Amino acid sequence: MRRDIFQAIADPTRRAILVLIAVQAMTPNAIAEHFDITRQSISKHLRVLSECDLLNQKQEGREIFYELKIEKMKEVDIWLDQFRKIMEEKFQQLDQLLYTIKNNKK
């Protein structure tokens, strides 16, 4: 199943996991130690993050390490930044319109 990146950040535990693995690659057990929830639900969150295509998996011996795909996280910021630019441009057009109307009244 393919999920949207926005589903990843919708949950507070998943956001916390993303912060952890952004710093260094970690095994599921090491991640679980940071939370007061079952190893099972950590696995579930990792599965969602993986389906969002946010995780790189590295096998080292018998352990699997997870790390964050930073470039995927930036997608959200890119769209939000585009949105900000669109709003900025709209407002500048409104400035111009307001200016024209005020001058016509004089």
Place this chain on the structure above:
Amino acid sequence: MNLLFDFNVDKATKTIHITREFAADLDLVWDAFTKAEMLEQWSAPKPWRYRIKEMDFREGGRCLSAMVSPENATHWSLAEFIKIQPKSGFTSRNTFCDENGNVLNNNFSLTKNSFKAGSGITTVYIEKVFNDLSVVEMFVKMGFKEGTAAAMANLDEYLLTLVTNK
């Protein structure tokens, strides 16, 4: 004149907060946000045009409008007015739709616009809550991405800074 423009995103609550000052009195700014003939003049980034097919500005009323590309491709959207307090604020529920106002999908945003009069300046505060932040992506893609050379150039530049900052 230096007019305030503040844009903040709270990803956790999927909310965008925008504050913007305008150099005009409240009556005029209120009309610019609520009257079809004025909205059409400023709501589309060039070279797109903004056309309003229906405007019924009252609680329970709706606004059916479209972004029109230079090639005349249209992207329709619907705003349903939930609450209106004249010269003070209004709240709408926004969705993407077809030309008859039939909603395309489950995505929506709630927009609350508040207006505050100052001396020669009106401050508009906009709060947009998205049911899913991916709507922002859809908004950008559907309304503006195609044909907006300037916006694309900005995106290219932004991508370049991301790549070089790595």
